[in-house]
Amino acid sequence: MRRLSGIVVLALGLCEAPHAATFNSVDVGPMSFSRFQSCTDARPACTPRILARGRIEPDSAERLRDFLVRERSLDPLGMSLPWVCFQSPGGDLSGALRIGSFIRQQGLDTCLDRSDAASVHESSSAVENPLCASSCVYALAGGVNRRIAHGAIVGVHQFFGASGDIGQSNAQQIMSELARYLDRMGVRRELLDPASGAAPSEIEVLSESELLHYRVKTAEIDTTQAWSLRKAKWTDRGLEAWSYRPSGVGEPTVFVSVRRALPDFFCREKPKCLNAPGVFVNVDVHVGVQLLNRWLDVMNRLPISLSVGGKVVDRNQTYYAGGWNYLWHRNYDLKGVAQTSFAIRSAETLEALASGSALELRVEGEMPAASQDVTLPDPSFELPLTGLSDLLPRVMDAY
16 A cells, blocks of 8 residues: 555545545546447457446436446447446535445446556546545446556545535435445445545555555456356346347347246256256357348348357357247347347357367358448457456356
């Protein structure tokens, strides 16, 4: 732990420490939000990130909510689970608690990352070490996973009011509220000890071991893994592994998840069915609201296949038996998104999924040519399987 002085620190009441100098690398204007996305061959690095930069205001949570609504209307699939990355010296304490609560309610991760802090504002000076100080730490705590890059500065200190001392009674009430908040977020309330030991004009910088001890940090920012783990939406106990292919020229956004296959509703030997190996590979494709009906009409007549390492492991085909067997259907939770799924049940195929190099979806037929200046998005994709082998055991055991 080390202590820094002369930093602009902002807390309850939007008050600046008197006679304090600013961090040259920190934008202390009102907090603004922008989308950042740096794609490499590792899929989580392609996860859209929201850079929350500047001073936290009382209405920053509402501004973040409005920003998410706008971005999700443009890219509902890609922006379904963005990281929220902070570059902030602090600000209004109640505003920070509202941001953290909103982030947790949305099920989002938070982060501090050098590339995020420097790359969004190319005209500004590069940030050597990302900063989240004062009340920003409580906003950061809202993340389901809190990813902090090595070298980032996370600092705490005493809170204070716009007119200085807030009084012992008010201080005790605020400390009690902060302790309950930290409990809800899974952060040790002992974090308040180093905070109370640093004057408002100083910052107590937490070491790597302290970040882990207080549970401010839960995960490293890892750009080598192509897959991540999250809570499955279909059950309270289930987990699913997921990966993401961002949109490109002629390529729609694709979101892929792998979850354990539940026994069939009509299975009469439930324990036997439950112990049988098997996963569902679910695919969501962002087609767009205006094109979705036409896209579904065309794509439900073209067979699709799923391959692992170049070998086809499942194939969905259309057939007519009193009605169309729809390969794709609309996602009613996300507008303009089509869904399909594949079942993988053999142990051999599961082993290939864990050890293969890539997962591929292919349309086994000719995509229609563009007409009336409209080109239907091709759902074909190839995703690296890096990191999936480490997650599959947890996906299979999450019951």
